[in-house]
Amino acid sequence: MPAQKTLLFVGYGNMAKAIALGIANSNLKDIYRFEITGRNPQKAQKFLEENHLTGEAKIYDPSLGIDVDGKIVILCIKPYALESFKYKGNANSVYSVMAGVNIDTLKQHIISANYVKAMPNVGARYQKSSTAVYMEGNIAEEAKKIISSFGCAVFVDSESLVDASIATGGSSPAFLALVAQALIDAGVREGLKREDALSLVRTTFEGFSHLLCEQSPDQIISSITSPGGTTIEGLFVLEDRAVRGAFIQACHEAVLKCKKKH
Ligand SMILES: NC(=O)c1ccc[n+]([C@@H]2O[C@H](COP(=O)([O-])OP(=O)(O)OC[C@H]3O[C@@H](n4cnc5c(N)ncnc54)[C@H](OP(=O)(O)O)[C@@H]3O)[C@@H](O)[C@H]2O)c1
Numbered sequence: 018m019p020a021q022k023t024l025l026f027v028g029y030g031n032m033a034k035a036i037a038l039g040i041a042n043s044n045l046k047d048i049y050r051f052e053i054t055g056r057n058p059q060k061a062q063k064f065l066e067e068n069h070l071t072g073e074a075k076i077y078d079p080s081l082g083i084d085v086d087g088k089i090v091i092l093c094i095k096p097y098a099l100e101s102f103k104y105k106g107n108a109n110s111v112y113s114v115m116a117g118v119n120i121d122t123l124k125q126h127i128i129s130a131n132y133v134k135a136m137p138n139v140g141a142r143y144q145k146s147s148t149a150v151y152m153e154g155n156i157a158e159e160a161k162k163i164i165s166s167f168g169c170a171v172f173v174d175s176e177s178l179v180d181a182s183i184a185t186g187g188s189s190p191a192f193l194a195l196v197a198q199a200l201i202d203a204g205v206r207e208g209l210k211r212e213d214a215l216s217l218v219r220t221t222f223e224g225f226s227h228l229l230c231e232q233s234p235d236q237i238i239s240s241i242t243s244p245g246g247t248t249i250e251g252l253f254v255l256e257d258r259a260v261r262g263a264f265i266q267a268c269h270e271a272v273l274k275c276k277k278k279h
Pocket residue numbers: 027028029030031032033055056057060093094095096097098101114115116136137138139187188
């Protein structure tokens with residue numbers, strides 16, 4: 018068996034967990050070994066244990082810097098935390114999921130032949146992240162393999178489009194959770210028990226995700242909106258209150274905030 022390549026995660030928060038679990042449950046699990054680092058040794062070790070991941074928690078002397086030599090580095094820290102670490106050696110490649118951080122900024126901190134800027138989402142944990150990706154370097158095949166191991170990879174033509182995908186990917190699970198909450202509350206208002214409403218809405222989302230894989234939103238709406246029927250009454254209220262516009266504006270504000278960060 019060829020020697021395993023090292024995936025060095027810098028950061029052990031929600032995104033690191035989602036990506037690491039996605040990769041660990043994919044067919045890449047034997048190709049890569051995990052190293053986890055950050056500013057807190059206990060948290061790095063706990064991250065491996067709690068998520069049942071095989072790997073090594075590495076803590077580097079801050080004055081010497083994190084050893085990235087020959088490694089595939091996955092930066093999963095907060096954008097401002099980039100300044101917290103020094104990096105030594107030449108990385109094989111650097112993957113950053115930090116919202117709003119451009120490759121030029123990464124180059125000022127870590128030396129590597131290849132840089133990948135990606136915007137995954139928490140679905141990575143179930144290998145269902147929708148990830149927009151921009152890449153500089155010569156590793157297109159490997160980048161596709163790694164990112165596809167935790168979901169769908171869509172390569173875009175500019176870094177700015179990766180930030181734009183906060184709208185369709187990065188932040189959207191939170192927006193959808195708000196819709197789910199509203200539907201559950203609606204069920205409760207109409208007299209359903211909260212746990213029953215939760216269970217029904219969960220399955221609605223599951224079924225909806227299958228429908229959306231095969232049909233356009235227009236087709237789905239048409240198929241359940243009969244003339245003079247019940248659904249069109251509800252749709253009229255949502256359109257009257259400009260819910261669609263509110264979503265588009267909410268996504269726009271999220272993208273603006275991301276771009277303002279750096
Ligand atoms: N969550 C998402 O849905 C999502 C989606 C797309 C992209 N992202 C990006 O993923 C990155 C991580 O987000 P997250 O959701 O995983 O956040 P998180 O759960 O809060 O984890 C943040 C990580 O950054 C580290 N960190 C924070 N401040 C630091 C500092 N000053 N110095 C050193 N390390 C520091 C934390 O370590 P300590 O615990 O030791 O502070 C932790 O490992 C962000 O850049 C975000 O833009 C997130």
